[in-house]
Amino acid sequence: MPGADKETDLSERIESFLSELKRCGSGAGSLRGSAETARETTALLRRITAQARWGNAGELMEIIRKEGRRMTAAQPSETTVGNMIRRVLKIIREEYARSRGSSEETDQQESLHKLLTSGGSSEDNFRQHFTHLKANVIEAINELLTELEGTTDNISMQALEHIHSNEVIMTIGRSRTVEAFLKDAARKRKFHVIVAECAPFCQGHEMATSLCKEDIETTVIPDAAIFAVMSRVNKVIIGTQTVLANGGLRAVNGTHTLALAAKHHSTPLIVCAPMFKLSPQVPDTPYNHTKLKSVDTILYIHILSKVNAHCPVFDYVPPELITLFISNIGGNAPSYIYRLMSELYHPEDHEL
């Protein structure tokens, strides 16, 4: 039966995606960038929309939520998966509302007045069937995919507005967004980059060699020297793994130290993060700081048995230390992040 085939095919794909997520978290698989993960998640959701059996928007949302919970459980630190799911859920809500003919996008904002007077938006449990809903949703997801493709370019286009000549820029670890940002600026400006290597994985080394290929003057420093050289740095530009709902960051370990050092020297800290990294999580949730890697990456000696060793992967950076967010929709202050988030995700989807 073609339907059953499609279903098994679909569930196979979902399973393989889940296992890949699990694997790349442990470092055994190839390290993917967040952009790739976001694209693959969205493509998978499009496939689910196209091939799964659902009658109305409510059922579709249920299916997506279920798969989404499984995906986020497979790799909790990879928040782009959850973000894309929430985006798609929001798309479905919007398309549904548009099909119903009411311009109820604005209803979704909770205002005190609306709460008192209407009280009826929750009746809308998406049970109506619309024939064109599927096509509309798939088209909207395609638009989302296009947006995802262009995020890095959109961010790099803004590079020249932020970097002047003869600057000394500091960065940490390896971020593809920041790499593209700096390479774009290097086409017209001459500046110097200092990369902190970010032990124990030393992704900073890769970043440095990649920047050198574009003839950017690069220096690699060990993490311990961050404060020592900070006094000569004009700007700090970093990438991040996740942008949290309060405007804080969950970034690679060592970023909090970097941010404190920049604050001490009053150096601006600029975060280049595309919008798909924005997550409705707040800092108190578990997996806030940590995802501990196995400690044999840092200690090889036999006294490992008598000693506790910690190797956290992420750091929390509070929003007070951040000066600017540069994303594909432009530059924003950290205090504005909550607003952007309400535009991207529906409040009911914050908990999948």
Next chain:
Amino acid sequence: MADSDGRQVDGVNHATGKIYRLKLFFNNEGKELTKEEKQRLRKEKKQHKKNKKDDKGPPEKEKEKEKASVPAPSKPATQSPAHKAAPAPVHASESAAAAEKPAKSKAELRAERRARQDSERTSKHGKKEGGQQSASSKPKATPNELQPVVKRLPEHVQVDDPAALKKLAKKLERQQVRQIHSHVPLRSDYGYKVSLFSHLHQYSRKSPPTLQISIPATVIHPSIVRLGLQYSQGIIAGSNARSVALLHTFKQVIQDYSTPPNEELSRDLVNKLSPYISFLSQCRPLSASMGNAIKYIKKEISNIPSQCKEEEAKGKLQACIDSYINEKIILASEAISKYAIEKISDGDVILVYGCSSLVNHILCKAFEKQRKFRVIVVDSRPRLEGREALRRLVKKGIRCTYVLISALSYILPEVSKVFLGAHALLANGYVMSRVGTSQIALVAKAYNVPVLVCCETYKFCERVQTDSFVSNELDDPDDLIVTRNGKSHLENWQTVKSLGLLNLVYDVTPPDFVDLVITDLGMIPCTSVPVVLRVKNVDQ
């Protein structure tokens, strides 16, 4: 040959062009020169000699002057009575016991000469050193006033000045005792230096400084060669360890030293030590503690009375060195431990960074005194010294945790105190220590965790510094390369044009990050360092 009453005359050695100090002891009324006068004489002569050595132009003039005034060069002092009436009005004026000469003409002549030197110097050179020299030469004439600390720029911080480099090479060549064939080699820099640090040396561990020394090394004592190699390869590291090793090696050198004829131990030994010190600083720049130790030794050597027999003098010097090590390092660490243990309470979680011998000692002592605490050892690449500290503490039985410095923000909420060691304490209150210390102090301050620095007083130095750039040390940049899964990204960093690796050794921590400094004199705030220095100077 020094005769019985210690009179001697040096002369001009035409072969090398080096001018030995001229010293005439006048024994007119049977009175010996007083010790202070002798010291002052020596200081003036040293200053004179230093001025002459640094200027190319004036030395020729000085040589001529001296040759003219000493008609019988390099003759032993058998003709000392004849020399008493030596037609050397210029040099007779230098000796303080020229009792027949009125003091006024001596001062006049000296002032005249100095003025002439200054004018020659400033006219010949427009260099920055000129200004500093003329500033430093005059104040040295008044030893009893407040010693100013305007010093010349140390050589290891002048790598970007090609003329200074040439001078250093010449000086190393000249540091030879007679009949030399080898000289102290000049070590060449390695690799691309980051532009901000092009004024510092950067050596590679793969090219040891002994490659250019001929065998046998007549200039440099073999134990000094060994010490230099140990420094440059990193076998002896850590400020206390380096100082103690240096002092022990000097003991060996003094043991093997024999005063050549016609020389005095107090003068000649100091001369002998100078090429050794140059060699050691080529191997690895001297630390502040080593600098202080060397100053102490030189002072002790110069204070040896001239009538002391050689064996006695050597024994005295060795005893001095032993007592220095004992007082300043060993007993000091006992005193510091006593103070520090008061600050450790039960249930504490103590964070330490890298491997400081003093901090390890404190923790071991506190553990012996049955304090209940646990330790978090923070480590950093590329030196990874924390592993050594971890090993020592675990051997004692202390509960330890180990993290890298990038995990600092993760681990700091658990910490109750931070103990840091120091390489030197500067006169403006800044703490110079292993790179990464300032970072730890910064983050600890952000989390409101008290930071205690433990430092012996012999590491206090009169330098001032506000950032980690001007006076630092660059280690071998190849240390930053790491191979993971068989790949190392930075392997051929030399071939890539725009890539530089920076391996700093020290950094300075501002005093507002440090809450307390524990020294053998007690617990002081960071800003009291110049007070301690002044007290120490007055004592000496």
